[in-house]
Amino acid sequence: MSLNTLETHLPFSLNYAQASAEEMSLERQEAWGRYKNLGLPSHRLESWRYTDFRSACSNSFEPSDTIIDPIELVREHDSFRLVFINGFLRHELSDLNLMPDGVIIESIYDNRNHLNQSVSLNSNVFSNLIADSIVDLNTALAVDSYLIKIEKNIHLTKPIEILNVFSKKCSVFTRILIELSTNSRIKVIETIKNNSSEGVQINHVLSTKLARDAELNLFSYLSGSGLSCTGISTLLSEVGRGASLSSNLLVDLNGFFRRQVFAKLAEEHANIALKGIVLAKDKGHIDNTITIEHCAPNTTSNEVFRYILNDNSVGVFQGKIIVRPEAQKSDGFMQSKAILLSDLATMNSKPELEIFADDVKCSHGSTCGEINKEQLFYLMSRGLNEQEAMSLLIEAFAFEAFSELNDDMISDFTKNILADWLYAERQMS
Amino acid sequence: MLEINDLHVSVGDRQILKGLNLKVAAGEVAAIMGPNGTGKSTLSYVIAGREGYSITQGEILLNGVNLLDLPPHLRASSGVFLAFQYPVEIPGVACMQFLKAAMNAQRRSRGEDEINTPEFIKRVREESEKLKIHQEMLRRPLNSGFSGGEKKRLEILQMALLQPKLSILDETDSGLDIDALKTVSEGVNSLRRPDRAFLIITHYQRLLDYIKPDTVHVMAQGRIQKSGGPELALELEKHGYQDYVSNEAA
Numbered sequence: 008m009s010l011n012t013l014e015t016h017l018p019f020s021l022n023y024a025q026a027s028a029e030e031m032s033l034e035r036q037e038a039w040g041r042y043k044n045l046g047l048p049s050h051r052l053e054s055w056r057y058t059d060f061r062s063a064c065s066n067s068f069e070p071s072d073t074i075i076d077p078i079e080l081v082r083e084h085d086s087f088r089l090v091f092i093n094g095f096l097r098h099e100l101s102d103l104n105l106m107p108d109g110v111i112i113e114s115i116y117d118n119r120n121h122l123n124q125s126v127s128l129n130s131n132v133f134s135n136l137i138a139d140s141i142v143d144l145n146t147a148l149a150v151d152s153y154l155i156k157i158e159k160n161i162h163l164t165k166p167i168e169i170l171n172v173f174s175k176k177c178s179v180f181t182r183i184l185i186e187l188s189t190n191s192r193i194k195v196i197e198t199i200k201n202n203s204s205e206g207v208q209i210n211h212v213l214s215t216k217l218a219r220d221a222e223l224n225l226f227s228y229l230s231g232s233g234l235s236c237t238g239i240s241t242l243l244s245e246v247g248r249g250a251s252l253s254s255n256l257l258v259d260l261n262g263f264f265r266r267q268v269f270a271k272l273a274e275e276h277a278n279i280a281l282k283g284i285v286l287a288k289d290k291g292h293i294d295n296t297i298t299i300e301h302c303a304p305n306t307t308s309n310e311v312f313r314y315i316l317n318d319n320s321v322g323v324f325q326g327k328i329i330v331r332p333e334a335q336k337s338d339g340f341m342q343s344k345a346i347l348l349s350d351l352a353t354m355n356s357k358p359e360l361e362i363f364a365d366d367v368k369c370s371h372g373s374t375c376g377e378i379n380k381e382q383l384f385y386l387m388s389r390g391l392n393e394q395e396a397m398s399l400l401i402e403a404f405a406f407e408a409f410s411e412l413n414d415d416m417i418s419d420f421t422k423n424i425l426a427d428w429l430y431a432e433r434q435m436s
Numbered sequence: 437m438l439e440i441n442d443l444h445v446s447v448g449d450r451q452i453l454k455g456l457n458l459k460v461a462a463g464e465v466a467a468i469m470g471p472n473g474t475g476k477s478t479l480s481y482v483i484a485g486r487e488g489y490s491i492t493q494g495e496i497l498l499n500g501v502n503l504l505d506l507p508p509h510l511r512a513s514s515g516v517f518l519a520f521q522y523p524v525e526i527p528g529v530a531c532m533q534f535l536k537a538a539m540n541a542q543r544r545s546r547g548e549d550e551i552n553t554p555e556f557i558k559r560v561r562e563e564s565e566k567l568k569i570h571q572e573m574l575r576r577p578l579n580s581g582f583s584g585g586e587k588k589r590l591e592i593l594q595m596a597l598l599q600p601k602l603s604i605l606d607e608t609d610s611g612l613d614i615d616a617l618k619t620v621s622e623g624v625n626s627l628r629r630p631d632r633a634f635l636i637i638t639h640y641q642r643l644l645d646y647i648k649p650d651t652v653h654v655m656a657q658g659r660i661q662k663s664g665g666p667e668l669a670l671e672l673e674k675h676g677y678q679d680y681v682s683n684e685a686a
Contacts, residue, residue, distance in 0.1 A: 381524050384485075384486050384524075385520070385524040385526070387509045388518055390538050390541040390598070391541045392541065393509070399534070399537060403528025403529045410528075
């Protein structure tokens, strides 16, 4: 995805929507302009120092096309499902007609590939702070993008599932907007599944906006047995008064992947909780980079991440909490812990606090080490063999991140994924 | 049942056990007493199979099988249980989950069927009532934030559920108040059977008022220095370990 190749790809991307480069909407032109200035992020940038994305994307793939691959999908969750294959919504696999009252789904772009009048892309949740060329690139190139709007006071118990499946070698830009109106409450399952055996390049953006007292419970599952998945998934969020975003992330993916979060606690009593479990092996490189801005008083943020790294894998955790001068009585907590199962695995952890208010509570912690030998012996002395004891300890370690998860479906799902991963690692060793 | 012959153990350059011999018969309760730093805890860890000790000489036989050839989990399933002096805290692992995993792991190793959940819950309830363990405590993570007494009671609960042939109690009395000491001792006494042996490691006579030993062994300087009946413990209480320590030094 070097700049030059992208420029040659650009017209092809726009061909999907029968538009030419000259007809690019203003938002796209501006984003493209910013991207051209910045280029792909270099590891010389502080926020990219552990993740050399430019090198990882030195070979650019063709953009995805609408050619339909036959595909079989197992329904893993009881949900209202939107299925995207290689970046394109597949109506016949999705539950568009089954969506309950109060859930509106519409295309972000019109048939000229221009932004619909009613939609604000919400690309830059921060006032003037983030210049992220990855999001700009997505704004310029995302094609089949949707807005999911939840009306006032709607409470859904059955989750909405956004399933992104990648089945071939291609470069994909996807974008979803979720807007929760006042006092609405939903669960969203966001899945990225790489089945491509020849690799895929993903630039996915999920942009969320929570109005007063809204509640979004997001579970993101990045997975795939396919090879050389290179990608970035960005979560943008703006959280309003008394609203609450809870994001639980599970990564079990082969490849080079960054999940970045830019979130803003915009009004008083807004709350964000970001939790994550990362399983990495082989030469996997998994980066979580989070920026949370406390812009109003009495706002809380909480980040808890656990990494389990085997083989030559690399984990990155960068958490930045910014507390604006007006955000008195903010409460920010950040913690990342890693277990290294191999001598060759690497963990990079960097907490950053930028506090401009004087009456706040902010803390961070980070550890990195082996399995605790005392605990291992204790369990083995009770009859568990080494693998059983390790599995129990690793599961316990990982679930510290999901300790407040109040959802049996997600909890059981995560336990199964973890057990399968541990079983596979055991077979390999 | 247990036979330790000429056991030499060192940690790094330091020799800790220097030719220890000990026999404990089935049905016997043997107490090992001795001053600090004499290798009592090392002995218990070496029997249970903890890493970090180099065994340069000797053997530990349980019913004729050399335990030194087995990894810790197989020692456990063949009947060894160590009640830890400092039970390890494991946040994130619930007590009940752990107890069931331990029982089933041992059953699997012995080629037995796993215990079913109703039977398991019934057994835990019976045994925990005897030890005055609240069900609420068993819903918490393993030993996490437990008081000293709670930890020791949970060790005895594990012993009761796992029904080992050889139970080693490493300073189980330390950190216990009188009431907890009585409860724990009653728990141990109720497990005494002709086919089980106990090795009780302690500094003090006090525990032996509640758990009556058949034999008492004085350990000092990495060896058993003297063996006798319960009267030996009373003698130690009176005179201390001075004789045994100076013997070695001379």
